[in-house]
Amino acid sequence: MILTLAGGVGAARFLDGLTRVFPPGEVYVLGNTADDTEIYGLHISPDLDTVMYTLAGLANPVEGWGIHNDTFESLAALGRLGEEVWFRLGDRDLATHIFRSNQLRAGSSLSTITAQMAKQLGVRSSVVPMSDDPIRTIVYTKHGDLAFQTYFVRRRAKDRVLGVTFQGALESRPAPGVLKAIRGAAGIVFCPSNPLISVGPILAVPGIRAAIAGRKCPSVAISPIVGGQAIKGPAARMMKTMGMEVSALGVARIYQELVDVLVIDTVDADLAPAIEKLGMKVVVTNTMMTGLPVKKALARTVVKALQKFRA
């Protein structure tokens, strides 16, 4: 079984490829929930949903998030009732949040509900939240401490990030089965997600980082930074304003001790020697997942790297 650490869109794209070249039933997705938020009293888990929709074949291929061809009648009607509508919830997407919120209030856990929904939608991989306990990314800015979705969606990630914290992480426990899955994995993959705010919170759940650090299987990361730019999202700007080097080398430094092989893009090939000095192997390939062929090729490269490192 391959265990993957996953944020949102970047991870989902990689997982789309991985589950096409590797048995999907043997892929375990450990998902970030620190982006979760409550809107209109509904619990939204953007990263889990992005992964779930993608693996169910429902994802919006352009934006990466949400459901393909979704409509926005409910949202428009909420606007007419005076609600703010900056978080774009489609009608079909809303069903997920209504279902989840109802089950949560009935006492079910996020991991149980996520497994139930994924199964209903025909997803064969395990999609598991990092924790059933509430963990929330707070972004420190000059304009105050912002909830992640306020920073990211509402304010379009325009604020200079002074720091981040994962509220509730210290008191949280990994979701049931997570530590066992890490220990039993034949390979660990860090998806090309924001290392600070997508993978960071997963590693902040007590026990998870230690379990990965103590792994007996190979671990591969795909750099989400290509040519000094984040492929998607605010990762580059966040790394920069937090004093990190915005490059695959910067990513390597964050993942030191946790990753055996870093997959970097061909445009970053010159960084390989510096990354190798950190004690990692480097694989250079095309990581720009512009279409299905590249997704699958990247996934094959990662699977091969896992096998090669083991041998």
Add this chain to the structure above:
Amino acid sequence: MILTLAGGVGAARFLDGLTRVFPPGEVYVLGNTADDTEIYGLHISPDLDTVMYTLAGLANPVEGWGIHNDTFESLAALGRLGEEVWFRLGDRDLATHIFRSNQLRAGSSLSTITAQMAKQLGVRSSVVPMSDDPIRTIVYTKHGDLAFQTYFVRRRAKDRVLGVTFQGALESRPAPGVLKAIRGAAGIVFCPSNPLISVGPILAVPGIRAAIAGRKCPSVAISPIVGGQAIKGPAARMMKTMGMEVSALGVARIYQELVDVLVIDTVDADLAPAIEKLGMKVVVTNTMMTGLPVKKALARTVVKALQKFRA
């Protein structure tokens, strides 16, 4: 100000006419909430919504309930997640329930939320729930005690009704301003709604029946039973199985002491003498609201009856 006691579709049709022949800002709608239910954790107030949508010009002209041209994407997606979907909630309609449920959980009262929504939708009349406390119609049948929507929508009102009760009514209080509105009304109108399960629960809220019985203004009811049949819904069957006469005379008996004038359909003209013996005046007219002209004519007849009785 005219104060109206209102159930769902029949009441909404009448109110549609009334607010076209009488200043809508001077119409006060006292609505039934005993049909309220919770679905997917969302609080649904079918009768209040039917009135609100109708007065906002949003109602579905065929069914009478729901929103015109609504779509059902969320409901279909909830079905794919394994939920039961026998209660037809449209996407735009869902926004109402999401908004209301969120505000209720935040501590707002049903009357405050209803007023807020009606205002946002441009409704100029006051739409007021009978109570902010939970009151629920329970229908006794051979198959057990059924929540009203289970009896009515899910089981299509097919069970023989042995009796009804309004759970919570005894402990409830009228919503703020209701008793004052009754006392200050220039006229009271019982809309053509089910007297047992639409108007019945309103009268079961302690204080409301007494306030209407002690009225200093005229009170007019429109019989929802025409030619021994209910125009809509299970009223006729319920009256019959509960041992009541299914006719305008049966309606008159239920409303004795509370109503000064009963408006009955021309097909029931022969019942006038028996109704008058109960101490009511009778007005005979066309009450089949098949279109806007009839709705307006009926409303004018009712307003005239109120004025005439006063004089």
